[in-house]
Amino acid sequence: MDVAEGGRDLLFVESLERGMRLLAAFRGTTDSLGLTELAAATGLTKSAAQRFAHTWERMGYLEKDARSRRFRLGIRVLELGFFFLRGHPLAGRAMPHLLAVRERLGVAVNLSLRDGADIVYAVREPDQRLTLAEMLPGRRMPAFCTSAGRALLAHCGDDELDAVLAAPGRIRYTPHTETDAQALRREIETVRRQGFAIARDQVLIGQIGVAAAVPDFGRQPAAAVNMTMTTDQWGEARIVRELVPQLMAVTEAISRG
Amino acid sequence: MDVAEGGRDLLFVESLERGMRLLAAFRGTTDSLGLTELAAATGLTKSAAQRFAHTWERMGYLEKDARSRRFRLGIRVLELGFFFLRGHPLAGRAMPHLLAVRERLGVAVNLSLRDGADIVYAVREPDQRLTLAEMLPGRRMPAFCTSAGRALLAHCGDDELDAVLAAPGRIRYTPHTETDAQALRREIETVRRQGFAIARDQVLIGQIGVAAAVPDFGRQPAAAVNMTMTTDQWGEARIVRELVPQLMAVTEAISRG
DNA sequence: AGGCTCCGTATCGATATGCGATACTTAATA
DNA sequence: TATTAAGTATCGCATATCGATACGGAGCCT
Structure with a gap:
């Protein structure tokens, strides 16, 4: 498929990339991360961080501590590696x-x-x-x-x-x-x-x-x-x-x- | 956060969920999957399957065999599990x-x-x-x-x-x-x-x-x-x-x- | 070998979807 | 209790994403 030179890739879904960027923030730390930290670590706006973190959590790939409102990777992230x-x-x-x-x-x-x-x-x-x-x-x-x-x-x-x-x-x-x-x-x-x-x-x-x-x-x-x-x-x-x-x-x- | 009853969740990024659905298709098989199969397995349209598969591939989470044009999970899916x-x-x-x-x-x-x-x-x-x-x-x-x-x-x-x-x-x-x-x-x-x-x-x-x-x-x-x-x-x-x-x-x- | 079929690729206009700004609420600190 | 910082909710806008569809090519069958 043609990834037109310079022009952006029409088939590339940026939301997905941004979403993964949020998950990838957890490569840098063993700690939990708050929304503001996530935004800072990924370069996303706080709104975007909020949306993606929320979505990952609902899907089980992030876990949110109810008290601290901070996020961690969820067990589910093990799944794909297992299947690979x-x-x-x-x-x-x-x-x-x-x-x-x-x-x-x-x-x-x-x-x-x-x-x-x-x-x-x-x-x-x-x-x-x-x-x-x-x-x-x-x-x-x-x-x-x-x-x-x-x-x-x-x-x-x-x-x-x-x-x-x-x-x-x-x-x-x-x-x-x-x-x-x-x-x-x-x-x-x-x-x-x-x-x-x-x-x-x-x-x-x-x-x-x-x-x-x-x-x-x-x-x-x-x-x-x-x-x-x-x-x-x-x-x-x-x-x-x-x-x-x-x-x-x-x-x-x-x-x- | 309020997930309004019945109404859709304003913070939920559906693209992410659909994208993951495509990756999750590989839970069902140890084989590689073609675009049409992916669409069938996930309920996405062929267009959507095309976009998401392409995006995952560019990010390294899927690998595409150049000859058969079929997809497999990429090594990168191991990464998050490791960090978890x-x-x-x-x-x-x-x-x-x-x-x-x-x-x-x-x-x-x-x-x-x-x-x-x-x-x-x-x-x-x-x-x-x-x-x-x-x-x-x-x-x-x-x-x-x-x-x-x-x-x-x-x-x-x-x-x-x-x-x-x-x-x-x-x-x-x-x-x-x-x-x-x-x-x-x-x-x-x-x-x-x-x-x-x-x-x-x-x-x-x-x-x-x-x-x-x-x-x-x-x-x-x-x-x-x-x-x-x-x-x-x-x-x-x-x-x-x-x-x-x-x-x-x-x-x-x-x-x- | 030729024709046929199915699968992957590329393109495009419409609009729903995700966007960031901002105002509100809660919790932690001193 | 005042202050500040962090998380949560809302909203109008614009554009990124959508599905349909047309195109091209590989493989298969006769």
Whole structure:
């Protein structure tokens, strides 16, 4: 469909976008939000915030505390994510394999999907003692600094890779986080050659990850499997020796179905 | 705010509701949906389906296959659920306790929330070999036939309980599923007396669950913890003896923070 | 291969619907 | 109790959204 250059998109329903903007305000905080705060956070007028918050509440996507008159996300927002994962062709197939790996090797395993310059963890098998955020599906991370992200970027077309690398403002999670586009491109080249990606101290000091894409019969892979370990127990040599073969076997197996 | 009787709700944004209706169509299927199917499934005109699908796609909540021109849920729908759980006061606190229980007792454990006549699983620690749907947060079950649901219903006001029990059309998952309102009410009374709920063969033959609400300082509890086992290994007597004390300790601990 | 059918896409004028301003009410603070 | 800030309700206006419909193309059947 033609999104006329410059002219506005005739099929785009702005009310929907504004409504979602209000819900999205809850990404920024774990707190409840009042109407005025919502208006401020979204750039909507107070009237618009009032209408949308009211509508979301009536539909069950927001909950309103009767005393404080403040809003929170409602349980219902879990629903669509559930159906997304349940219907995802790879998630269901991957689960038993991930579980087996976690049992056998005692490392955390994830199935990750790419969304532009981010990856999203879809199916997770954490290895204990993690925080809630680290075990929930839906968590987003920049692709460039995670092993799964790099494994997936390695399978992009060059133009798409360029676009991701050209984007400014990469976060330095640690002093070792590589943010230089040239260096990242070389890293991706290496991943292309060897077929797996390793990311050490990129998000958290003392954490190392290894990942490989789930092949999809010549098409661009839709997902990657990654394992995450601590550097005190796992050096790169040992990972390549002991984990990479297992990793490749798992991605292979998931791909076959 | 006054939702004038009969007259329409001036603050309700219908576009939002219609837009969500389109997304909600994906609850019914794991397949992709075409425009005509979407229109049929939602009762929207084809024009409306076109506009909303287009808008969702541009926002990343739907993905469109370029070849087939059919739509699927996009990864982005996971996002809000993630933030809901991350911000939920009980979920984060409960997680380590649930994990400990699973390790110690080898049973599946969940933190469940009630939403009207349903419960929604929020934090899950499955005990292996389960299907994907059984380990994902966001799964909905009728409250009346689950141990967690009964534990939460036991703490409702009578009017709310009446409303739930009055609703028609309870599903009989198994021949043992109790659907009679009177019998359920008696069951809930028992739960009130003893402080925990047991549900045997209610959803699946051979499955038994035990649950207790997480107390909230006299207010109505917001969540329940439930454990699920197989009946061949766990009879009611053994559950009461070995699991219920642990269950009460956990709900107590979560409540304290 | 050709014709047919069904589905997705694009366009358009009418108007209901959502818009923001504003006045009112309630609750929190000192 | 005065003051202030936040939430709630109302309303006339204008435009964003509506459904009908015409168009184009993919797939199917004969």
